[in-house]
Amino acid sequence: MPSRSDDGVPRCLLCSMDCPIGAQDDGLGHVSTVFPAELGFDQGACVRGLTAAWVLQAPDRLLVGRMGEEEGAADAVLRDVVRAASRYGGSQTAVLVDVSRPIEGVLATAALCREGGVRLAVWAPPADLPLVKAGLTACPPFGEIADCDLVLAVGDPFSTHPVVAASVRDMQFGARGRRLVSVDTAVGRTGRAADERVAVGPMKLAGFVAALAVECGAQAVASALGGRSGREICAALDIPFERVAGLAARLKGTDKVGVILSNSLGRYSAPTAVAAAVKELSAALGARLWPLLIATNSALLPRLRRRFGATDTEDLIRAAEGGELKVLCVIGCDPSSVLPQRLWRPLVEKPELVFWAGSLRCAFGDAADAVVPLTLPWQEEGTVLSSSGEPARFVAWLPKEPTVLTVSELMMRAAVHGGAGPVRAC
Numbered sequence: 320m321p322s323r324s325d326d327g328v329p330r331c332l333l334c335s336m337d338c339p340i341g342a343q344d345d346g347l348g349h350v351s352t353v354f355p356a357e358l359g360f361d362q363g364a365c366v367r368g369l370t371a372a373w374v375l376q377a378p379d380r381l382l383v384g385r386m387g388e389e390e391g392a393a394d395a396v397l398r399d400v401v402r403a404a405s406r407y408g409g410s411q412t413a414v415l416v417d418v419s420r421p422i423e424g425v426l427a428t429a430a431l432c433r434e435g436g437v438r439l440a441v442w443a444p445p446a447d448l449p450l451v452k453a454g455l456t457a458c459p460p461f462g463e464i465a466d467c468d469l470v471l472a473v474g475d476p477f478s479t480h481p482v483v484a485a486s487v488r489d490m491q492f493g494a495r496g497r498r499l500v501s502v503d504t505a506v507g508r509t510g511r512a513a514d515e516r517v518a519v520g521p522m523k524l525a526g527f528v529a530a531l532a533v534e535c536g537a538q539a540v541a542s543a544l545g546g547r548s549g550r551e552i553c554a555a556l557d558i559p560f561e562r563v564a565g566l567a568a569r570l571k572g573t574d575k576v577g578v579i580l581s582n583s584l585g586r587y588s589a590p591t592a593v594a595a596a597v598k599e600l601s602a603a604l605g606a607r608l609w610p611l612l613i614a615t616n617s618a619l620l621p622r623l624r625r626r627f628g629a630t631d632t633e634d635l636i637r638a639a640e641g642g643e644l645k646v647l648c649v650i651g652c653d654p655s656s657v658l659p660q661r662l663w664r665p666l667v668e669k670p671e672l673v674f675w676a677g678s679l680r681c682a683f684g685d686a687a688d689a690v691v692p693l694t695l696p697w698q699e700e701g702t703v704l705s706s707s708g709e710p711a712r713f714v715a716w717l718p719k720e721p722t723v724l725t726v727s728e729l730m731m732r733a734a735v736h737g738g739a740g741p742v743r744a745c
C-alpha cells in the first residue's frame with residue numbers, strides 16, 4: 320500500500336467521483352485493488368474502478384518514447400521535439416491537454432503555453448461540456464441524497480456513476496413512501512431500480528424537462544420559450560401533457576426533492592437545453608441538484624478559459640483543417656478513442672509535427688511523429704477538483720516506472736529544453 324500523506328489519500332481518477340481507492344502489489348507483479356477502511360473507503364467502487372489496477376499491466380501500456388521510427392528515452396525525445404518545434408512560431412503551435420490530469424500538471428502546461436505564446440486547448444469529455452456551459456460544476460455531498468423524500472433522476476446515473484446508486488438505494492429504503500423517479504430515453508440501470516419510470520424519446524427529452532420546469536414554476540424557462548405554458552410545449556412536441564402535469568404535481572407536493580442529472584453522450588439530443596432546464600427546475604422546486612460530470616476537473620474549464628484563454632478541441636480541429644497549425648502537442652488524452660475518424664484524423668495528419676504524450680498505445684499515438692510515455696493518473700500525486708468543487712489532494716497508489724513522466728515533469732523538462740525559466744502556474 321502507498322503510504323498516506325497528511326493531506327491525501329489514493330483515489331480512483333477514472334471519473335469525477337474521485338473515489339478513495341487503493342492498490343497493492345503482491346511482489347510478483349500482480350496488482351489488485353484494496354479498500355482499507357481507515358482511509359475512508361466507505362462507498363466502495365464501481366467495476367471500472369476495480370479494473371484500474373489491471374491497466375498498470377495492460378499489454379498496451381507505453382513505457383518507452385519514440386521519435387519517428389526510433390525508440391528513445393522520454394527526455395531525449397522531448398529535447399528533439401522542442402528543437403524541431405522551435406522552427407515554428409508560437410502562433411503556429413498548439414497544445415491539447417487532458418483536464419482530468421492533476422491540476423498542477425494542467426496549470427504548468429497552461430503557464431508554459433502562455434509564456435511561449437502557444438495556443439492552449441483543453442480536452443474534456445464532450446458529455447461534460449453542456450453541464451459546464453449551464454454552470455453545473457459542483458454537487459452537494461452525495462450522502463444527502465439519502466435524506467430526500469423523492470429523487471428525480473434525469474438520464475441514467477446508475478450507469479454513468481454507479482457509486483451514486485448506494486445513496487439512492489439508502490433514500491428508497493430509508494422510509495416508507497420514498498420514491499425514485501427515472502426520466503430517461505431508455506430503460507437503463509436507473510430505470511430498472513426506479514419506483515416509477517417516465518420514458519421520453521431521445522429527441523423530446525429537452526422539451527419534456529422544459530415543460531416540467533415551466534409547470535413547476537421556472538420563470539426563466541417560460542420566458543426563454545416565449546411565455547409558453549407546459550401544455551403548449553407538450554402540444555408542439557407531441558408529448559402527453561398529463562405525464563408532465565402529474566409529475567409536476569408530485570414534485571411540488573413533496574417536501575425534500577433531489578434531482579440527479581446524468582449526461583451520457585448520445586443518450587438524448589439537445590443536452591445543453593436539458594442541463595439548463597434541469598437547473599431551473601431544481602431552483603424552482605428548491606430541490607438539491609447533483610449534476611454528474613464525467614471527468615474529474617471538468618469544472619476547471621471556465622477558469623482555464625478565463626485565465627489562460629484556453630479553447631477546446633473543436634477549435635483546434637478547425638485550425639488544423641485550415642492549415643494554421645504546424646505543430647500540435649497532445650498531452651494525456653486520446654482523441655481517437657472518443658472522436659470519429661473524420662474529426663481526429665485532421666489533428667494528426669494536417670500539422671507538420673505531432674507530438675503525443677500518453678499512457679496506453681492508441682491509434683492517435685501510433686500516427687503521431689513523436690511519443691513520450693506518461694504515468695497513469697494514479698501513479699502520481701497532486702490535486703483534483705472534487706465533485707463538491709473543492710480541491711482534494713491524492714497520493715499515488717503505486718510508484719511510477721522510471722521511464723515515464725508526469726505531466727508536471729514533462730512541462731519542466733520542456734521548459735528546460737526550450738531555454739525557458741522555471742514554469743510558474745500562478
Ligand code: SF4
Pocket residue numbers: 331332333334335336337338340363364365366367368369480481482
Ligand atoms: S465511480 Fe468513478 S471514481 Fe469511483 S471507482 Fe468508479 S470510476 Fe472510479
